[in-house]
Amino acid sequence: MDSISFRQNAAMMAKYMTLKEEKVETLIQWILDADRKTYVYGYTDLLKLDIRESLPNVKAKTLIIGAPFPDAETVRTTFENQFKDVQNKQVVIAEDSRHFIMFDQEDWFYEKVNSFLAK
Structure with missing residues (x-):
């Protein structure tokens, strides 16, 4: 995903993660600041993890x-x-x-x- 698309995706995700509009930009920035590879693999690894x-x-x-x-x-x-x-x-x-x-x-x-x- 290119940088513009990634930011758009981050913004879409962030607005659904909090009811506090003033915190949405913080969440977007956290996503953008994260190492992209770590972010993606961390997220997908978490989705596959079953510790039951x-x-x-x-x-x-x-x-x-x-x-x-x-x-x-x-x-x-x-x-x-x-x-x-x-x-x-x-x-x-x-x-x-x-x-x-x-x-x-x-x-x-x-x-x-x-x-x-x-x-």
């Missing part, structure tokens, strides 16, 4: 945070199914958020993480 067989080995308390797309119940059900073998987990959904929950619901995000870590 190792999940029964997770003994630590686990906090799973998600955004409600397409809706909170679907995401919660998906996470419960994906992480069914993690025994000590907590699944929370950040309403009014997209992928970058720490941008969209900053106070909520830090409260959930800090509360979880304090236990």
Whole structure:
């Protein structure tokens, strides 16, 4: 992909990753600043990664945070199914958020993480 197309693609992706319009340019810049080869292979490698067989080995308390797309119940059900073998987990959904929950619901995000870590 040439640089112009890559930037257009980054802009399209970024606008769907946060509800905070002022953060979209930050996300675009992060994508553009990343090493292109690492970005592409990292992304495709992540899409192919399936660690479900190792999940029964997770003994630590686990906090799973998600955004409600397409809706909170679907995401919660998906996470419960994906992480069914993690025994000590907590699944929370950040309403009014997209992928970058720490941008969209900053106070909520830090409260959930800090509360979880304090236990």
